[in-house]
Amino acid sequence: MTGSKTGTLALRTPEGIVFSLPLAGPASRFMAVSIDMLCIFGASAVIDRLFGALSFLGAVQALLVIVYFVLSVGYGIVTEWFWRGQTIGKRLLGLRVMDEHALHLEFSQIAVRNLLRFVDALPLFYLVGGVSCFFSRYSQRLGDLAASTIVVRDVKPSQPDLNQLLGARYNSMLEHRHLAARLRQRVPPAASTIALEAMLRRDSFEPRARVELFAELAGYFKSLVEFPPEATEQLSDEQYVRNVAEILFAKRG
Amino acid sequence: MIIDLERFVAEERTHWDRLEKMLDFMERDPERKLPLRDVLAFHELYQRCSADLAKIATFSGEPEMRRYLEGLVASAYSEIHASARQGRKLNLWRWFTQSFPRAFRKRIRAFWLAVALTIAGVAFGAAALKFDPDSKRDIMPFQGLNEDPADRVHHEESVSKDRLAGEKTPFAAMLMTHNTKVTFFTMALGITWGVGTTMVLFYNGVILGAVGFDYIHAGQSPFLFGWLLPHGAVEIPAILVGGQAGLLLASALIGWRSRETRRMRLRGILPDLMTLVFGAAIMLIWAGIIEAFFSQYHAPVIPYSVKIAFGLTEMAALTLFFARAGRNA
Numbered sequence A: 001m002t003g004s005k006t007g008t009l010a011l012r013t014p015e016g017i018v019f020s021l022p023l024a025g026p027a028s029r030f031m032a033v034s035i036d037m038l039c040i041f042g043a044s045a046v047i048d049r050l051f052g053a054l055s056f057l058g059a060v061q062a063l064l065v066i067v068y069f070v071l072s073v074g075y076g077i078v079t080e081w082f083w084r085g086q087t088i089g090k091r092l093l094g095l096r097v098m099d100e101h102a103l104h105l106e107f108s109q110i111a112v113r114n115l116l117r118f119v120d121a122l123p124l125f126y127l128v129g130g131v132s133c134f135f136s137r138y139s140q141r142l143g144d145l146a147a148s149t150i151v152v153r154d155v156k157p158s159q160p161d162l163n164q165l166l167g168a169r170y171n172s173m174l175e176h177r178h179l180a181a182r183l184r185q186r187v188p189p190a191a192s193t194i195a196l197e198a199m200l201r202r203d204s205f206e207p208r209a210r211v212e213l214f215a216e217l218a219g220y221f222k223s224l225v226e227f228p229p230e231a232t233e234q235l236s237d238e239q240y241v242r243n244v245a246e247i248l249f250a251k252r253g
Numbered sequence B: 001m002i003i004d005l006e007r008f009v010a011e012e013r014t015h016w017d018r019l020e021k022m023l024d025f026m027e028r029d030p031e032r033k034l035p036l037r038d039v040l041a042f043h044e045l046y047q048r049c050s051a052d053l054a055k056i057a058t059f060s061g062e063p064e065m066r067r068y069l070e071g072l073v074a075s076a077y078s079e080i081h082a083s084a085r086q087g088r089k090l091n092l093w094r095w096f097t098q099s100f101p102r103a104f105r106k107r108i109r110a111f112w113l114a115v116a117l118t119i120a121g122v123a124f125g126a127a128a129l130k131f132d133p134d135s136k137r138d139i140m141p142f143q144g145l146n147e148d149p150a151d152r153v154h155h156e157e158s159v160s161k162d163r164l165a166g167e168k169t170p171f172a173a174m175l176m177t178h179n180t181k182v183t184f185f186t187m188a189l190g191i192t193w194g195v196g197t198t199m200v201l202f203y204n205g206v207i208l209g210a211v212g213f214d215y216i217h218a219g220q221s222p223f224l225f226g227w228l229l230p231h232g233a234v235e236i237p238a239i240l241v242g243g244q245a246g247l248l249l250a251s252a253l254i255g256w257r258s259r260e261t262r263r264m265r266l267r268g269i270l271p272d273l274m275t276l277v278f279g280a281a282i283m284l285i286w287a288g289i290i291e292a293f294f295s296q297y298h299a300p301v302i303p304y305s306v307k308i309a310f311g312l313t314e315m316a317a318l319t320l321f322f323a324r325a326g327r328n329a
Helices: A026-054 A058-082 A088-093 A107-115 A127-135 A142-147 A177-186 A189-200 A207-224 A237-249 B005-028 B036-059 B063-080 B092-106 B108-131 B133-139 B149-158 B168-192 B195-217 B221-254 B262-295 B304-324
Strands: A008-012 A018-022 A095-099 A149-153
Touching: A018 A149, A018 B063, A026 A058, A026 A088, A026 A095, A026 A127, A058 A107, A058 B168, A088 A095, A095 A107, A107 A142, A107 B168, A107 B262, A127 A142, A142 A149, A142 B168, A142 B262, A177 A207, A177 A237, A189 A207, A189 A237, A207 A237, B005 B036, B005 B063, B036 B063, B092 B108, B092 B262, B092 B304, B108 B133, B108 B195, B108 B221, B133 B195, B149 B221, B168 B195, B168 B221, B168 B262, B195 B221, B221 B262, B221 B304, B262 B304
Parallel strands: none
Antiparallel strands: A008 A018, A095 A149
């Protein structure tokens, strides 16, 4: 397990595969816990409204005291156990509690991290927990440190859309196979990644930045391999980079 | 070098889809056991996706694809390496009568340390009242304990009507929840390398010592024991068990003379820590009921001898429980 204060935790499986988990920061965690507190408050208010009228009965009064206590202490334990590391607040914000080694959470871990809230919540608004989260390597509050847990961003994996890049458009530069092969040879991996990322994210750029970025990239790729004018005439810089990315990532037979 | 991304995605996508579907299925119904054929298929898919991730990481810098595969591999890794003893059903009776006393005995050294800290507090509280009687006002946690013991005993024994009529159940609930909070807090303070837990245990001892000395010095021992023993015989050990859990957490953090890493030490104590603190909470339910329904009634309503005998019987039963229960299981 490796990591630094960069917001990710890298893990190596016994098979030697390395993957990283995006860690949740103190702000998003505080928002999640605020939502959870609202849920507890809301549930308490509903119970109070339903049974409050009967609170002149000693048994009902006692029941209300116990229910509030169980709700405030047990809410996090029960929801995290049955929803595999998530409470309502964490679900809404896309966070999840995980074991430090990405293994399944055990009940004792969930119970202990939630009971440690008694200290993390001190003196007000989770100040102790927030400070601990801020300074710890994996953004852990004291409860997480004791229970060996982390809170990660639970991004549901969705398959990347490569159609916009690998679509069946005509690529005039592919007509010159020897130059395409030379381009593959000369482009370093970092540059190819930049080209691909630029294509995938092009619609999110400001118009001016988009023009400037693709002009710079096209200039760079042109400096590596010079294609004949008939293959590149009337190509915009963006189309040029798209063609380059296609040559790099989609080898045609 | 760049792999042929298009062909790679086309060839592997079906496997990723299958793994994603299996993970969704496990997420929706974690209790369900997969048949052996599906387990083998799941393992194969996990290995295949892991290999794909390695290829992507090595030959292509495509970050979106890498993030997608990392998400799949991380989820599958967690399922593959799930602990076999993981189960969502709990036998509460077996846990309380077997696991709890076993955990208590296993971690007995932390308990004796909690007892020693409390006794030190008792000695301090008693000494404070003996040598500085004026400190009583500062030590006693609430006003009722500041009055003269003889006056209080006289007042309690002359009460003719039931002051707690209609209030006993809410009073019991209040005691249970308050004491349980204190116990949880005492355990949680173990994270301060035991400093907080030590302070709570010592302070509890100080109050106990001061109250005890005050009543014994005033010649009111029967009242004192008749009042405290019925619920205290369970309540005080429960808080000590909470302290035991806090000191256990502290010892795992400190790791004195241990060769294990801090993470390994903490993982090693977690089940016992949880068992001790929830076991103490269950003891406090009993203590709360006894305090509200029994301890607040004094002679002549309930003779002190009966109350003391009841408290001693509880102590004996509790000692037997911690010493013997769960030994043969």
